[in-house]
Amino acid sequence: MNISASGSHTESMSEFILLGFPCSQEFQIILFMLFSVIYLLTLMGNGAIICSVYWDQHLHTPMYILLGNFAFLEICYVNSTVPNTLVSLLLETKAISFTGCFLQLYFFFSMGSTECFFLSAMAFDRCLAICRPLHYATIMTGQHCFNLVISCWMCGFLWYLVPVIFISQLPFCGPNVIDHFVCDSGPLLTLSCAPAPISKLVSYTLSSLIILLSFLFILISYALVLYAVLQLPSASSRHKAFSTCGSHLAVVLLFYGTIMVMHVSPGSSHSTLMPKIMTLFYAMITPLFNPLIYSLRNKEMKNALRKALEMCKISLKLFGSKSRRSAK
Numbered sequence: 001m002n003i004s005a006s007g008s009h010t011e012s013m014s015e016f017i018l019l020g021f022p023c024s025q026e027f028q029i030i031l032f033m034l035f036s037v038i039y040l041l042t043l044m045g046n047g048a049i050i051c052s053v054y055w056d057q058h059l060h061t062p063m064y065i066l067l068g069n070f071a072f073l074e075i076c077y078v079n080s081t082v083p084n085t086l087v088s089l090l091l092e093t094k095a096i097s098f099t100g101c102f103l104q105l106y107f108f109f110s111m112g113s114t115e116c117f118f119l120s121a122m123a124f125d126r127c128l129a130i131c132r133p134l135h136y137a138t139i140m141t142g143q144h145c146f147n148l149v150i151s152c153w154m155c156g157f158l159w160y161l162v163p164v165i166f167i168s169q170l171p172f173c174g175p176n177v178i179d180h181f182v183c184d185s186g187p188l189l190t191l192s193c194a195p196a197p198i199s200k201l202v203s204y205t206l207s208s209l210i211i212l213l214s215f216l217f218i219l220i221s222y223a224l225v226l227y228a229v230l231q232l233p234s235a236s237s238r239h240k241a242f243s244t245c246g247s248h249l250a251v252v253l254l255f256y257g258t259i260m261v262m263h264v265s266p267g268s269s270h271s272t273l274m275p276k277i278m279t280l281f282y283a284m285i286t287p288l289f290n291p292l293i294y295s296l297r298n299k300e301m302k303n304a305l306r307k308a309l310e311m312c313k314i315s316l317k318l319f320g321s322k323s324r325r326s327a328k
Contacts, residue, residue, distance in 0.1 A: 016101050016191075018094045020085070020181040021276070032089040038288050039082045045291030046071040062125055062145040067294060069149050070118050074287040077111040080104060081182045081283055088181070098172075101183040106164045108182060108283070109207075112259070114156025116214040119252055120221075121148050126245050127221040131228040159210055163203040170196050182279060215256050222249065247294045254289060258282040 021031060053059045053068035081104065088094045096104070129136050167185060170192040178187045185203045189196055225245060232238045258281045261274075 015095045015097050015176065016183065017177045018084075018088055018096055018181055018183070019177055019179045020088050020094055028089045032086055035082065035086055035089070035284065038284055039078060039086065042078050042284070042288045042291075043075060046074045046287065049291050049294065050075075062140045062148075063122075063129070065145055066118065066122050066125060066149065069152070070115075070122065071291060073111060073114055073118060074290055076107075077115065078284060078287050080107040080111055085181050096183065101178075101188075102164060102168045105167070105183040105185060105188070106160065109160040109164070109185070110157045112282075113159040113210050114152060115255065116210050117152040117156050119248070119255065120214045120217045121152050122248050123218040123221040123252070126248060127225050130225050130245075160206060163199065163206055166199040166202055167192075167196070170194065170199060180276060180279070182283070184275065184279065186275065211256065211259060215252075215260075218252055250293050251286075251290050254293075255282060255286050258286065 021028065023031075049071040050068050053064045053071075059068075084096065084104065125140060128140060132139065163185065167188055170189075171194050172191055173193040175191065178184075178191065180187050185207075189200055189203070192199075222245065229238050258278050261278050
């Protein structure tokens with residue numbers, strides 16, 4: 001992808017100013033501390049899920065392999081925007097280079113698209129496990145699971161490539177102030193010196209399609225799950241089936257509830273505060289809650305996390321004893 005500015009707008013526009021959160025320096029320091037805590041907890045929580053899935057042999061199943069990749073995706077997702085946001089809160093100048101802005105735009109939207117594909121894949125996995133339990137092992141083999149994971153990553157990173165290329169080729173001759181804390185397509189399109197109806201149409205259409213189609217697929221999957229569960233004879237079987245889907249369904253509602261307001265709801269771009277709040281929620285808060293939701297509602301994940309913590313304690317003790325021996 002060639003996102004370097006070319007032509008006339010290279011000379012007049014070499015950087016953008018991310019306005020971020022226009023408030024007093026004292027309040028920006030408070031935001032920095034709050035966002036830093038959220039960022040560290042997100043990395044630790046999702047990192048713990050990855051380690052648990054990797055270390056625990058009982059979790060080497062398609063459901064948890066998808067979950068491990070999803071946790072890794074969340075780490076990449078927050079790293080695409082949060083570090084730059086934290087730095088800008090401490091600096092008076094909120095500048096970001098032209099190339100850096102479009103790289104952030106590409107990775108931020110690619111991660112979001114990949115998340116939609118992974119949530120759909122996880123819904124498909126649960127639907128297959130509950131609706132076709134006898135054929136699940138033969139359908140969702142290790143190779144098929146691997147292909148599904150690779151497809152989610154590839155489709156996610158290809159989905160928003162064309163809009164980013166289109167927007168990066170628009171003429172930007174000033175002003176260069178983006179009233180946001182991330183490089184978003186909406187503010188960038190408003191800064192263009194020339195009308196860009198095709199870029200706007202492509203960007204809005206692809207954003208809406210990935211959100212609505214993936215959400216519709218998940219709804220259909222859970223409709224089939226609900227129908228299959230209601231056919232089960234015992235209440236305990238129904239409760240067990242619902243419990244395996246509860247965590248994923250909670251994450252789906254949390255993610256799509258905020259992202260639809262941001263990218264699908266008509267008129268969502270007219271307010272300057274609402275996009276910031278919604279972006280802040282699904283870019284920072286949702287990745288923080290996801291590991292909590294999965295670990296609190298899943299007994300196998302709780303046991304795996306407990307084992308991972310015990311292994312970390314043992315490793316720290318061994319490391320400490322070796323350090324004391326070497327010091328002596």
